[in-house]
Amino acid sequence: MPVIKDTFGYLQDDRRVDRITLSHPRSGFSVEILEYGARIRAINFPHARRGPVNTVLSYASLREYELDTAALGAIIGRCANRTVARAHPEFQLSCNDGPNHLHGGLIGFGRSLWRAVACVDGGSPGxxxxxxxxxxxxxxxxxxxxxxxxxxxxxxSFRTVVTATTDRATPLNLTLHPYFNLTGDPDVSIDDHELRLAAATYLPVSQDQIPTGEIRAVDGTPLDFRQRTPIGARIHETDGGYDHYCPLLPGSAVAAELSSRRSGIRLSVSTNQRGIQFYSGNSLAGATPRMFRARVGLCLEPHGFPNALNEPTFPSIMVQPGETYRHDTRYLFAMTQD
Known part of the structure; x- marks a missing residue:
């Protein structure tokens, strides 16, 4: 069956959480989604030699997802990344990262229980x-x-389309937060993964990871991934690893390309969002109940400019009544040719 819906577990308050597995009828490629946080639990690539390879970090139980603070596989909202929580005169947001608001707050969309309301079988299951x-x-x-x-x-490949409407003006800046490891081995570092980003600039941040308002060229910096580069090549020049927002070059058909020579798997990401937050999993060791090691998974998070609510020079993330927010991202997998 291209679509299978089963019970993954029960939350601590006894609410049931279903898992939806989408399988392509010809290739065997499959994606698992949980109702808890609309989380991408698995992306199984049909490897010719190794069989199914799960290309994202996952937990075995729902309880682990409840204890997780790394947003493993979650959809993030209402606003992704870090926002100065109390800076805007009309919005006094919850603080869950010191004085800042991170990934939608204490519960946010990633800890909420979504409901699967429709499943579509056939050649394009969804x-x-x-x-x-x-x-x-x-x-x-x-x-x-x-x-x-x-x-x-x-x-x-699979495509995620997130739409949202509101009855009052509100900021909306959602993202997807799977941790990729194309080797399929959660004990293997992503340092030797090769990355290409269609970005010529990045946003410098303050000590608490809030954008300063400046947009800086990547030339001569460790953030220059315009050509395919091993992630570990210059990571020692960063402050503990990558956690940076990179505005995408306009008209880029492919926003990011990630590959692993170890497995031969390549991922291409296309999106309608303005940029991608590249996070190299620096804090995984202290944020996951399974105790993943640091840098065994990385995130490529498409979304609008972080802290845009408080930065008038950044493109607006406000959505008005009568408007529809739309986030459209596609993940295409293949075997590398070199």
Whole structure:
């Protein structure tokens, strides 16, 4: 069956969480999504020699996802990344990262229970999940209705389309947070993965990881991934690893390309978002109940400019009543040719 829906577990308050598995009928490529946090639990690539290779970090149990603080596989909202929580005169957001608001707050979309409301079988199997975020949620205004569609749109790719509407003006800046490790081995570092980003600039940040408002060229810095480069090549020149937002060059058909020579698997990411946050999993060791080591998974998080709510020079992330927020990202997998 291209679509299988089963019970993954029960939350501590006894609410049931279902798992939806989408499988391509010809290739064997599959994606697992949990209703808890609309999390991508597994992306199984049909490797010719090794069989199915799960290309993202995963937990075996729902309890581990409840204890997780690394947002493993989650959808992030209402606003991704870090925001100065109390800086805006109209929004007093919850603080869950010192004085800052991180990844939607204390609960956010990633710890909320979504519901799968429709499944589509056939040659392009998919699922539609829904979430209602009430007025005042984590300090945000407006009742927000969110839908997330995940669909296998080719034998080796899937597409996520997230749409949202509101009845009051509110910031919306969602992202997807799977941790990729294309080797399929969660004990292997991602330092020898090779990355290419369609970005000529990045956003410098303060000591607490808040963008300063400056947009700086990547020339001569460890953030220059315009050509395919091993992640570990210059990571020692960073302050503990990569955790940087990179605005994408306009018109880029492929926003990011990631590959592993060890497995031969390549991932291409396309998105309608303005940039990608590249995070090399620096704090994984202290944020996961399974105790993954640091840098055994990396995130490529498409979203709008972080802290744009408080930075008037950044492109606006405000959504008005009558408008529809839309986040469209595609993940295409293949075997490398070199």
């Amino acid at each position: 699922v539609l999940l829904e979430l209602q975020s009430p007025d005042g949620d984590e300090g945000y205004r407006g009742n927000v209705s969110v839908q997330m569609e995940v669909r296998l749109d080719s034998p080796l």
